[in-house]
Amino acid sequence: MAKRQSVNASDTPLPAGGGGGQAGHQIYDHLELLAAMGQDFASSLDIEASLKRAIQHITEYVDAEGGALFLLDETGETLKCHACEGPSEITGLTLRCDQGIVGRCVQNDIGEIVRDVTKDPGFHAGVDEQTGYTTRSILCAPMRVKDQRIGAIELINKRGGDGLFEESDLHLLQAMSASAALAIHNARQAEALVEQERIARELELAAEIQRSLLPEAGEDDYPVAGVNHAARTVSGDFYDFFPLDDGRICFTLGDVSGKGMNAALMMAKTTSLYRCLGKTVRQPGRLMARINAEICETATRGMFVTMVGGIYDPSTGIVRFANAGHEPPLFHDAEGNFHALPAEAPPLGISPALVDGLEFPETELKLDGGALYIFTDGVTEGYLEDGRELEVGGLKRLIRENAALNVKGKLDAVIDCVDRGDAALRDDLTLLAIDDAVPLDLRAAGGSVVVVKTPQDTxxxxxxxxxxxxxxxxxxxxxxxxxxxxxxxxxxxxxxxxxxxxxxxxxxxxxxxxxxxxxxxxxxxxxxxxxxxxxxxxxxxxxxxxxxxxxxxxxxxxxxxxxxxxxxxxxxxxxxxxxxxxxxxxxxxxxxxxxxxxxxxxxxxxx
Amino acid sequence: MKHEIRDEKDAIVVALEGDVDLQSSPDARKVLLDCVGRKRPVLVDLSAVGYIDSSGVASLVESLQIARKSGNTLVLVAVSEGAMRVLQLARLDKVFTICDTVEDGLKQVRR
The missing domain is CATH 3.30.565.10 (Histidine kinase-like ATPase, C-terminal domain)
Incomplete structure (x- = not known):
């Protein structure tokens, strides 16, 4: 049941078959076939269809009764026939990677001529038994690119002559296998690239949405400001602040354990909870307990969140906050002294039972013209230009050096020292500051209430x-x-x-x-x-x-x-x-x- | 709000009924001024007034002032609990002459 159908599946004219022609013509045809195959792979969007055409061309060119192209799957354990030509349709057939002559060829990475399969103990007769076809001889060449094994091409039963494959057939097949391997490799890489680009686009979209979760900067004299630089596209850090309708300002800063997309999703959840609940639950300790309970209820993969959340009243300079396992915020008082305010509660998302009662402990502080700095460890562990870490000492120094700037200016000065744009960040950088200097002046001038305007839902x-x-x-x-x-x-x-x-x-x-x-x-x-x-x-x-x-x-x-x-x-x-x-x-x-x-x-x- | 004016021998008795609030106090004011304008003692029966607000109280005060100018009296009688509370809040319970019943009021004006 020999087939002699046209193999002009692609638009490229293909050389006529014939392994026994003159040497010059042979090489010319051979090159032409390789060129045609390369072109086909390059222009085709469908690797499987290109493989099918390639095995047709090769089988035709070497003048075999049948041919099959096997590829190793991603595990490297299984060989699967992706395309075949000839009397038996075996596309989809899988073999263990050490099974049959094709398996041995891939394992040893050596091309083989088996003139009489009945004398080869490695021959896998199962296919013949199923198809009723008789395999006499096999020509098999591995496909690989550099050290990467890709699979093998197998040809069966040479037509004409004594029906035996020759050394020159093997050379030819090896050349074509190498070409096919390269084409498959390239096509796979192109596919991976497309996928990577798709993921990159989606990440960029996610980053954009994430940025939109951060609050817009206030006016220059607004007492609260924040900044966030992501080490990767998306960040596991967050900060937020928003005015309450009584003139006070609700603020938070946090750090989700881990990095990447899962941390970013957790960040989105936590910051949304804070913003939503923060508008009605006006006690930071109770608010944090509520968020903790929520996160624990739907905890995933042992993720947790360290977080500071609180309320600042510009009309009094009083800050009240709860600290769930986060880096101690720094209070820079009006006299220029720093005070660290360590956490008194565990991070959120670990256990609802870790906190006694319904509330996280709160810290109350009168800023009195001073400023409160809350930051993630990405800031203090960030590298300076000389390769050393910034550390809390460095942060204090930068705050002191930039005392003349407004609150946003101070934060930018710190960030600029750690993120100089010349190297990837070690970790996300996030800083939030509450500066009571301007409100203090307003209070001193007799303006007892700083009214922060906010739309009111109810x-x-x-x-x-x-x-x-x-x-x-x-x-x-x-x-x-x-x-x-x-x-x-x-x-x-x-x-x-x-x-x-x-x-x-x-x-x-x-x-x-x-x-x-x-x-x-x-x-x-x-x-x-x-x-x-x-x-x-x-x-x-x-x-x-x-x-x-x-x-x-x-x-x-x-x-x-x-x-x-x-x-x-x-x-x-x-x-x-x-x-x-x-x-x-x-x-x-x-x-x-x-x-x-x-x-x-x-x-x-x-x- | 409804009202009823009775001409007794010794006084005009005006009975207000219902709520005297921002809606009805202009009417109440007209009725009261009409009564005190008759230059006779006036008894204002507040037994059926469930609610009286500051504007209603203001009308009473205005009427009292007019009555006094013309040498007459204005007495509040049978003041309901609700009206009494408002008078107390306004600390007017000592300014007005208040009698428990219409009869007491009439006795009061006869003095």
Whole structure:
């Protein structure tokens, strides 16, 4: 069942077969075949199809009945037929790498002529038994590139003549095998390159997303700044800071164990948890405990996170933070002395039980014009130009030397010393600083509150506790009854007695009508938002309008000796509530009034 | 808010009913000024006033001032708990003459 089909599978004209022609013509054809095969491999996107065409050409050219091309798989243990030509279709056949004559050829890396397979103990007769074909003689040449074994090409039963392969056939096959090996090797490398480029592109995308998780730099005089340089494309370090609606600034810096993509994913998770929970959980110790529990619940591969998280109040200079196993932050006080503040809790993600109770221990610190530096070990273990590590001493020196710069400038000066752009970084570099110098000046100038503007999702953002009620009503007098009823029911629901409830209703009603009459000037088109938040010890009433901001100093309780109606409502509010104050103007304008009524102690209002 | 004005022998008795708040206090004010404008003693019955706010209290204060100018009296009678609390908060409970019942009020104005 000899086949004589056309082998012009590619566009390249192929030389006619014939191993017995004149020497000059033979070499010419041989070169031409090699050139055609090389071209085919180079231009083809489908290695398997090119292999199929190559084995057709070779079988034809050497004038064999059949041929097969075996490749070692990635384990190097198995030989698999990737293409064959001739009477038996054995594509997909696998052999152990030491099985049959082809296996021996690959093992020994020597081409062979087996004139009579029946006399060769290495011959694997299994294929013939399956196909019914009789193999008489075999010509086999290994394929390799440098030291790398790739596989072998095997030809079966020479046509014509005495049916035996000759030494010249082996030379020819070896030349063609070498060429095919190179082509396969190149094609594999090209494929790997494409894959590498795809991975690189995806990594770049991941890095871009990761960078977007870091906060945008604030204004030049913003008291908090951070910087992160990744040693690889993506980083396992992170920092974040964001303003809370009461003017305080929530901040964090952390380091995920390990590097690369898994660390980057863990970083993304941790920083997202911090940002999300940080807006409502205002105690750093409790916040860290919550994140720890979350990370432990879905812990992967023993990864953990060292992290500092806290809140800075520019109006007082007070920083409160919790440190989960992270490098001790450095406090540089206004006199120029440094203080290290070591961790008092284990890293996050190791065990929820390692921390007593529900909170990580907190450290409170009054910066008083000083600055707090939080950093990863990539900074202190970073190499300086002379090859030595920066160390904490070097960090202190750089901070001192650049004292005249603003907070961002100081961080850049440190980073520039470790990341000079001339060598790959040893580790990710991440630094965060809180500089109280500018807020201190503002405080000294009498500006008691540094208002950091932030968009507000809900009024409640500033408060701990449970939102019991949230009401939005138009600024119309006929809606006050609705508000009174809702407030009354809410107060009773929280265990307030009739009298206390009535007082609360009076105060809230007066606050609402102040909004209608004064803030909105009687216009019925305004909006009033009331939220009632239950804390364990008090009810908090937040009243928001979107009118022009009012001059808080003009809102004063009246002098009771002077019986005039004006200001009576404000007096009621202050009389009833334990605390009444206007909050800093929300970012999107308007006014936010906050009133607190302490709940009486008693079994009825345990929450 | 509803109201009812009765002409008694010794005084005008005006009974307010419902909530006297930002919505209804302009009406309450008109009614009260109308009563004190009649230059006779006025009893304001607050027994059916569930809620009165600062603007309602202001109308009462204004009426009291007008009544006093014309040498008359304005007495609050049967003040409901809710209204009384507001008067206390405003520390006006000592400024107004307050009687428990309409009868007491009438006795008061007869003095």
């Amino acid at each position: 009024l409640k953002a500033a408060e701990e506790g449970e939102v019991l009620l949230s009401l939005t009503v138009p600024s119309q007098a006929d809606r006050l009854k609705l508000i009174r009823n809702a407030v009354s029911e809410t107060a009773r629901f929280c265990g307030c007695d009739k009298d206390v409830s009535r007082d609360i209703v009076i105060a809230v009603d007066e606050a609402c009508q102040n909004v209608i009459r004064h803030a909105y000037g009687g216009s019925p088109n305004g909006e009033i938002v009331l939220e009632i938040i239950r804390r364990s010890d008090a009810l908090v009433f937040l009243l928001r309008d979107f009118a022009e901001s009012i001059d808080v100093s003009s809102v004063k309780p009246r002098d009771l000796d002077d019986i005039k109606p004006g200001g009576l409502g404000t007096h009621f509010m202050r009389e009833v509530m334990d605390d009444v104050r206007f909050m800093p103007t929300p970012a999107d304008g308007g006014n936010l009034l906050r009133m607190v009524k302490k709940l009486p102690k008693g079994p009825d209002n345990e929450t």
